[in-house]
Amino acid sequence: MKLKIASFDFTCCEGCQLQLANGESTLTDFLELLDIRNFRELSSEQYNDYDIALIEGSISRQDEIERLQAIRQQAKTLVAFGTCACFGGVNSLKNKFPLNETLAEVYPEMPVETLLVRKISEVVKVDFSIPGCPVNKEEVERIMVCLATGSLVTLPKHPVCVECKARLNTCLFELGEICLGPITRAGCNAVCTTGKTPCLGCRGPSEEINMPAFVELIRERKLSLDDLQEKIAFYNAFGEFCSHEA
Amino acid sequence: MKRDYTLDIRHLTRVEGHANISISVKNGELVDARWAVVETPRFFEVMVKGLSAERVPFLTSRICGICSISHALASIRALERAMKIAPPNAAEKIRLLAMHGETLQSHALHLFFLVVPDFTGTASILPLIHSHPDLIKAGLLLKELGNEISTVSAGRCTHPVSLVVGGLSKAPEKQQLLQLRTMIEERKPALETACSFFHTLAIPDFQRETEFISLCNGSSYPSIGGDLISTDGVKRNENDYLLMTNEYTHDFSTSKFTRLSRESSAAGALARFNNNCNLLHPKAKEVAESFALQPVCHNPFMNNIAQLIECVHILEDAEELINVLLNMELHEIKTPYVPKAGSATGAVEAPRGILYHHLETNEEGKVVQADCIIPTTQNNANIHNDLKAITKQALKDGKNDREIEKLCEMVVRSYDPCISCSVH
Numbered sequence: 295m296k297l298k299i300a301s302f303d304f305t306c307c308e309g310c311q312l313q314l315a316n317g318e319s320t321l322t323d324f325l326e327l328l329d330i331r332n333f334r335e336l337s338s339e340q341y342n343d344y345d346i347a348l349i350e351g352s353i354s355r356q357d358e359i360e361r362l363q364a365i366r367q368q369a370k371t372l373v374a375f376g377t378c379a380c381f382g383g384v385n386s387l388k389n390k391f392p393l394n395e396t397l398a399e400v401y402p403e404m405p406v407e408t409l410l411v412r413k414i415s416e417v418v419k420v421d422f423s424i425p426g427c428p429v430n431k432e433e434v435e436r437i438m439v440c441l442a443t444g445s446l447v448t449l450p451k452h453p454v455c456v457e458c459k460a461r462l463n464t465c466l467f468e469l470g471e472i473c474l475g476p477i478t479r480a481g482c483n484a485v486c487t488t489g490k491t492p493c494l495g496c497r498g499p500s501e502e503i504n505m506p507a508f509v510e511l512i513r514e515r516k517l518s519l520d521d522l523q524e525k526i527a528f529y530n531a532f533g534e535f536c537s538h539e540a
Numbered sequence: 541m542k543r544d545y546t547l548d549i550r551h552l553t554r555v556e557g558h559a560n561i562s563i564s565v566k567n568g569e570l571v572d573a574r575w576a577v578v579e580t581p582r583f584f585e586v587m588v589k590g591l592s593a594e595r596v597p598f599l600t601s602r603i604c605g606i607c608s609i610s611h612a613l614a615s616i617r618a619l620e621r622a623m624k625i626a627p628p629n630a631a632e633k634i635r636l637l638a639m640h641g642e643t644l645q646s647h648a649l650h651l652f653f654l655v656v657p658d659f660t661g662t663a664s665i666l667p668l669i670h671s672h673p674d675l676i677k678a679g680l681l682l683k684e685l686g687n688e689i690s691t692v693s694a695g696r697c698t699h700p701v702s703l704v705v706g707g708l709s710k711a712p713e714k715q716q717l718l719q720l721r722t723m724i725e726e727r728k729p730a731l732e733t734a735c736s737f738f739h740t741l742a743i744p745d746f747q748r749e750t751e752f753i754s755l756c757n758g759s760s761y762p763s764i765g766g767d768l769i770s771t772d773g774v775k776r777n778e779n780d781y782l783l784m785t786n787e788y789t790h791d792f793s794t795s796k797f798t799r800l801s802r803e804s805s806a807a808g809a810l811a812r813f814n815n816n817c818n819l820l821h822p823k824a825k826e827v828a829e830s831f832a833l834q835p836v837c838h839n840p841f842m843n844n845i846a847q848l849i850e851c852v853h854i855l856e857d858a859e860e861l862i863n864v865l866l867n868m869e870l871h872e873i874k875t876p877y878v879p880k881a882g883s884a885t886g887a888v889e890a891p892r893g894i895l896y897h898h899l900e901t902n903e904e905g906k907v908v909q910a911d912c913i914i915p916t917t918q919n920n921a922n923i924h925n926d927l928k929a930i931t932k933q934a935l936k937d938g939k940n941d942r943e944i945e946k947l948c949e950m951v952v953r954s955y956d957p958c959i960s961c962s963v964h
């Protein structure tokens with residue numbers, strides 16, 4: 295049976311939804327798995343009888359809360375799709391600044407509504423999360439197959455370093471840079487560090503991270519704690535370690 | 541025919557982001573037509589404050605999932621100009637290649653997934669997989685090629701990883717470039733299939749005179765940086781972007797509006813064509829001729845054809861760029877720099893038109909002030925006015941309600957609006 299699926303976007307760049315239309319060589323097979331009931335970006339046909347709802351983006355306006363609650367009532371399985379949905383993502387950087395100042399700066403002459411950015415699980419119950427900024431299409435395909443066959447959905451437990459080393463990259467710490475690979479959940483095939491840019495932790499913490507030990511490592515190597523803070527806060531993915539709330 | 545008619549489309553489908561179209565006709569006369577963007581704003585201009593320069597392109601690329609490379613490079617260009625950094629030549633070439641990949645991917649997505657269903661009368665691309673298998677296969681081959689060009693040159697197609705201030709963090713391997721060149725060659729027939737298909741379509745005949753704005757550098761088809769020009773004869777320096785845009789707000793739209801010499805203007809593939817078509821590759825010029833596309837064309841539906849013509853240009857030019865890169869040393873790819881205080885504009889031709897990032901840094905290279913003006917923002921006023929004009933024309937031509945609705949949707953889609961991006 296095909297998966298009755300719907301995809302909805304909230305506060306975000308829509309890059310995660312876009313991954314659904316990527317992976318072109320396997321796209322027609324992938325679409326065979328799905329009965330797309332509602333996907334405004336790609337289709338004018340919209341129905342409200344879906345089982346799985348992919349939720350992309352974070353929540354930052356009252357009407358989004360209401361729209362999300364209605365989706366929760368309909369969906370049997372609600373998936374937080376991408377880093378914005380799972381953790382708030384880059385949008386959370388807004389929470390560092392007072393809302394009234396933000397509004398006055400961007401829309402000085404008109405009233406615009408905005409709330410502090412929240413991740414999906416702060417508004418409704420999430421059945422499971424697919425992190426990534428953007429999500430990794432191969433992982434999404436694998437998870438959809440699990441859902442279609444009723445098998446257990448899992449994410450890798452190990453950190454990005456494992457994937458990075460398997461790709462024989464020179465460690466960025468050796469080049470004097472802070473990389474969040476040691477504390478971040480794998481599953482992206484270490485795409486950033488393979489491109490010689492540090493991991494910023496978009497997939498959130500790996501299982502059993504030891505944050506104090508990681509901070510100690512940064513100190514020992516005499517690397518900048520400000521730089522560490524900027525990196526950890528980037529996707530808001532490390533909970534209490536990067537709270538933006540003043 | 542004296543009739544009343546209201547059209548109220550909430551959250552137009554097959555576009556990126558949330559916007560509404562409303563039309564009201566009384567006694568056969570148009571009372572109002574509106575293009576209202578209702579997307580939730582994200583406030584990137586505030587979010588970027590305090591961030592170190594090297595991190596900025598990784599944030600601003602997240603303004604848009606489709607044109608993330610353009611956003612990264614607009615920020616990088618602004619920061620390099622502000623801090624007086626000259627990226628190595630090889631890095632500049634690889635950046636151009638990354639831009640080509642992104643534009644090809646974006647145009648293929650727009651033309652095949654969003655536009656073609658209007659002409660085939662289907663709700664989406666899905667039924668076409670079975671009814672038009674060759675066409676859809678061609679579209680997917682082209683989209684995949686675009687993504688592959690970006691991946692090879694920028695490390696990842698959506699949200700690039702190796703485009704950094706000063707140059708690149710990593711260059712592609714020569715082997716990858718060779719494979720890419722083969723892939724481009726092999727996929728040219730797919731583009732021919734696409735062109736033949738578009739030749740069979742009846743493009744709506746609608747004209748409304750407007751002003752087209754794009755970049756111009758005088759020597760190549762525009763991509764990264766240059767002067768700002770318009771078909772009304774305006775020419776300005778890149779840093780004078782504010783004089784080109786004159787942003788203003790309407791209370792019914794969270795996306796702002798812009799204007800230059802007239803009440804509205806347009807950016808995008810057709811604007812680039814209208815200002816720079818003499819710089820297209822000869823093969824792309826041939827295709828333009830076959831569609832009888834000539835500057836200055838004022839039919840917004842021809843933006844679709846201009847995108848197709850740009851795809852032809854991209855395949856040829858990407859091949860030439862790769863040939864140049866294969867004969868270059870790709871070791872020196874990043875200029876070291878010391879952060880500085882400064883401010884500058886970085887303008888690039890994103891797939892949907894000219895994109896401006898203006899950034900100001902302090903001595904530590906942290907951003908203190910930012911302004912981003914998105915292509916779709918520059919098209920909002922034009923879309924708004926086209927909706928009025930096309931409804932009037934349709935009423936005069938005696939079109940029925942359903943036909944008017946379809947024309948309105950199609951004219952909006954022809955701009956390829958990226959609404960989430962415009963409300964950043």
Ligand code: SF4
Pocket residue numbers: 306307308309310311350351376377378379383384426427428429602605
């Ligand atoms: S997680 Fe990243 S790619 Fe996905 S919607 Fe958010 S910003 Fe875009």
Ligand code: SF4
Pocket residue numbers: 454455456458459463464465466467473474475476484487493
């Ligand atoms: S570069 Fe980063 S991900 Fe790779 S091994 Fe080093 S710390 Fe781990």
Ligand code: SF4
Pocket residue numbers: 426427454478479482483484485486487492493494495496497498
């Ligand atoms: S390397 Fe880190 S930041 Fe990059 S995709 Fe993987 S988890 Fe995300």
